[in-house]
Amino acid sequence: MPDFARSADPRVQAELDLLSKLSPGGDQLGLDRITRLLDRLGRPQDQLPPVLHVAGTNGKGSTCAFLRAALEASGHKVHAFTSPHLVRFNERIRIAGRLIDDAELAALLGEVREASDGIEPSFFEATTAVAMLAFARVPADACILEVGLGGRLDATNVIDKPLVTAIASLGLDHQHFLGHRMIDIAAEKAGIARAGARLITQLYPEDIAGRISEIAHDVGALWLPRGGAWDAIVRQNRLHYSDEKGELELPVPRLPGRHQALNAGLAIAMLRHQDRLKVPASAFSAAMGWADWPARLQRLPSGPLSGLMPVGSELWVDGGHNPAAARLVADWVKHHWVDGRPLHLLFAALKSKDAEGILKPFAGIADVVHTLPITDHDCRDPGELAAMARDQGFKAYPRETVGQALAAIRKPARALVFGSLYLAGEALGANGTIPD
Template identity: 70%
Template sequence: MADFARSDHPAVQEQLDRLSLLSPGGDRLGLDRITRLLDKLGRPQDDLPPVFHVAGTNGKGSTCAFLRAALEAAGKSVHVFTSPHLVRFNERIRVTGSLIGDEVLASLLAEVLDAGEAIEPSFFEVTTAAAFLAFARTQADACILEVGLGGRLDATNVIERPLITGIASLGLDHQQFLGNRLPDIAAEKAGIAKRGVPLVTQLYPPAIGGRIGKIAEDVGAIWSPRGARWDAIVERKTLRYRDEQGELDLPIPRLPGRHQALNAALAVALLRHQQRISFPPSALTAAMGWSNWPARLQQLTDGPLSRGRDVWIDGGHNPSAARLVAGWAKRQFRDRRLHLIFASLKSKDAAGVLQPFGGIAPSVSTLPITGHDCRSPEELAAMATELGFAASVATSLEDAIAAAPTDAAVLVFGSLYLAGEALKLNGQLPD
């Protein structure tokens, strides 16, 4: 599955065009190519600031956003590498708080592509190498790396000695690479564990937690799962956190959804289980209100796409994410009608993503995802009808929103690519 990155900047687009010719652009796991590429570039991964390395099926990006907010609230300068982007390629690489500039990005991509001509690195490997070069050449207090896919064989896992590692929520996704069993997926995520480095995780069922614990023990990582060495619960509007250092009462995050409180708690645990970077408790409080992670239960502002309608977007694209979003929607719209606008890549479990919304969103419009290998709107509409939805087909987001019932709130759901398209059409570029 290619990333289909585009840029309005000619120099960046020139390098992205080179990348599309050099590499198939799809998901290709393994550390051989990225290691050889980074060796040719002078091993920039050895010169990064202290690294927070975060894996997971769902919630890892939000956890990184909370980490960044807390560290910046403490006055620290922070590099951040995340994926995918929503609108602009630059969103993947944040250098000391700001998205990487076009001229610098074009230069770095050219440097990486020149070095990688005989290696044929993947899209993600080239992006990772460019990020590492940017981060190594700019001083900062910390570096946050979000795993792209899996963990054990992900390009970011060339980091030999991170400050701390973490695993967010787990679920079925990318089964063609990670397997169809959650314990096997957990084992791939736990591949980021390193000897002597803390591994902080959420709480999982015994079969999954046991697999992670065994891997941590085998490599000599210091495993700290929620429910043992730390814990957190939500009581009304308070996130109550505890660990061996004591207890904290924090405000719940401004990011919607109860699941975001546990993502925030994981970020708190990651900060409190490392010793190198100091921060005041007030930074944790500030992070709850400062954190921003676009396309995660985000309400669109009034713009060209929303046109005064109550429109929400979320990039969830697997059943576990859908269950969380559906639970939020049930509470959020209990007194209002909700209309779903849905699209899905062919590689995703579209029925499993739609099913949790039964009884919550009675109607759904289906549409394609421009420029991507997606399921047809007709196929999705038939699937939705079988699940009990009143389904209709649309050709574009604009048409789908215009055709939605006027008395209903609208949720655009099923793909980060679709969410990114909504942000672009509405003039809300992530910054």
């Protein structure tokens, strides 16, 4: 799939542009190309520190953020590979705790590009190789890998012996790659399970749980679901976690939403069910406040975009882009934004997404919907989105830019940018709120 990655560094941008042209078959999932590429590079995936591998439809990025926060609070140096980025490509690769710098990134992109001759890797496969090469060359105590798409055939799934694997929440997304049934999507995610490694998961309906159990059993992985081997629940504004080792009572996560407490619980369970990395209870407590994952119910500070709104307004951004994420965000909004200020939803969606399903949970919550394009991406036309929103009962207007939509708000209000991580990234960049 086209990535349209951007960089302010001309060396990095030139390499990203060249990588994006490598593979005419970039939409074909599989491990053959990434395996051949990594073989040419000396199999850096075999030289990584203990790997924590996370899949899921929603919540996998936040789970990775909680993992990193807990490990770093324990004094560990941590590599992390996540995707997509919001503003700068560098956000995807964190080497021993720091974002990769432009000079390193440009050199590694070039090295991987040269090694790709005749293989034609996808953009994601090539950049996965870049991350693994970077991680193999710098000592660290742990390596967090976020699955890009699915799991079984994702480029990150070349790790033979992960320390622990996990699946976050499941929902319908990327059906053209993963299938149209939840049970099929679950099976693709469970493809990261490995012999001898624990597979930690959230709690799923019986048929989905049964399929995951079968896959884990077939490969020799130990499946540990929430509600069985471990559990996490918010009670009296505290996160209560329990497993066979005992109970933890922790602060609720700083990241808003009940779903973030479950993501934090998943990260805790991953770290409590391994014995290579020591993580004290105090580190879990610190992680609840330290963990940061941009564009997840994030309120933007003063900046060029937020300054376009009337005094007394708030600008929020969330990268949710499927119906399951929309239901979680809409539920949080309904129960927390209760002071009567109107809600303006700034909405966009890729053509591959279920725009109707994403917008539906905001019925009765959003006062106005401003529909937008997504720069450089194959997105739904704002006019068509506005017509669709009106059919659902919303007051809706097509706009050309986020700034134009915000400038149209005449009274103090809340504005929520929603529907696409790419749109969220545009808003963060335009407001000068750059993830670090």
